[in-house]
Amino acid sequence: MTIDAANLKRMFEAIAVAIEADKDRLCQLDGVIGDADHGIAMELGFNAVRDALAPLDLAATEPTALLNTAAKSFLNAVGASSGPLYATAFMRAASAVKGKATLVEADFIALFQAMAQGIKDRGKAEPGEKTMVDAWQPAAEAAAAANLAGKTLAESLKAALAAAESGAEATKDMIAAKGRSSRLGERSLGHMDPGAASAVTVIGAMTKSLTSAL
């Protein structure tokens, strides 16, 4: 099983659809501990990615170029915090698969890990600070562990999704240490971090899209 530019394009389309469906919930989660626009930012970003990828000649586009296009279009459409975080994720993903025309399963796991690391580096956040890192890091670790244990990409991504879900759930018990909600102190307790929630949506759409293609 290999993944090419067409698979990646369909993956981004699937994320855009999933985020659009989830937009209102994400804005509401953000409204409790922030400024209520996280769903809007994510929708703008992934719609911009979808529009930027649409005219690409996929036969002549390597995954790296596609991912860099995604990074640039997401960043320029959004700004905010999700802009630099996801743009960095896609840029790191691009460099993780540089020079490859198609990706084997281990390449995609490396790409996925690079995304999580990019988000962590750009936001300078550690697990436990109630951010999207609390979903992305365990997801990347679970995917890598499953891959190492000889699981298929589909199984590895399912493990990643499950880890992201429990990571996001765990943010309810955390006090925010980064971002706008960090000024709330203990008042952020009991609420899921919207960035972790949207990470689950993104990872879920990636999993579904790539799994159904496999």
Added chain:
Amino acid sequence: MPVQTKKIINDGNRAVDEMLEGILAAHPRHLRSADGSPRSIIARDGPRPGKVGLVIGGGSGHEPTFLGFVGRGLADAAAIGNVFASPPPDPILECAKAVSGGAGVLFMYGNYAGDVMNFDMAAEMADMDDIEVRTVLTTDDVASAPRDQRQKRRGVAGNFFIFKAAGAACDRMLSLDEVERIARKANDHTFTMGVALSPCSLPQTRRPNFEIGADEMEIGMGIHGEPGIARGKLRTADEITDEMLDKIFAEMAPSRGDKVAVLVNSLGSTPLMELYIMNRRVKQRLDDIGVSIHATWVGNYCTSLEMAGASVTLFHLDAELQTMLDHPCDCAMFRAG
């Protein structure tokens, strides 16, 4: 179907760009947009060779912050984001390029995670173009972190004084080192507290950003509707002003004979009548402790769309900061000197 807030807009997703078109139409003598970058608003008469360029910016929805303070003697450019969201690096970089006079560029904006990431990326890109960029974050919101964590605080209405001082330093052709020093000093001397009475709502959602009871107020709420430090029954103007001033005084530690500048700012839908009632109390309290008022501004300076509420800012002056405050400026939505 949830109740939608009423707004005079065409399309929520076009609100920022249509606002910018209207602003450029209203202030052609002061403002232009950078070529090919409509979200980069540049002062027509400000940037010049040998002068440090001042770039401010942040999300929309706080007008006249940020772009109202673009003009000679204040900011040279403002990068404009979506509503309550940082601009991406590209329009910030275009601002830096447009105002770079060879003496360096100062980025100034409120301390929010998204702004920090986007402006830092723009600074890295400017560096590749051989433009030296320094950054000073504004952290005047007393309510947003304890005193020993001042660097974590938000930047709010006090931006007005802090940008004013930095802009004056730039206009006086001081070096980047000196401009940065004055900008940091102005930030350290600026203290803001806010109170919110009713929520704002975003043009895209047209739903209230937070819920607050009909008879409640929230002290310390942020300018995007971030929760504050205490929620309670709505009290009188004097009681609210006193609570805010007590917190500000505790930080500012004023002495008899000191001088301040005062800003009483509407968060969007609180009218001048109420702001002047608050200002009356500010004057009484400052008189009581023997602090004189050098200048006062009352009105819309840093808003949060249609949020009801107000903030009080004191700018604790010394001779240098007073000189910077008094330096003339001529901006689209503000003039002094």
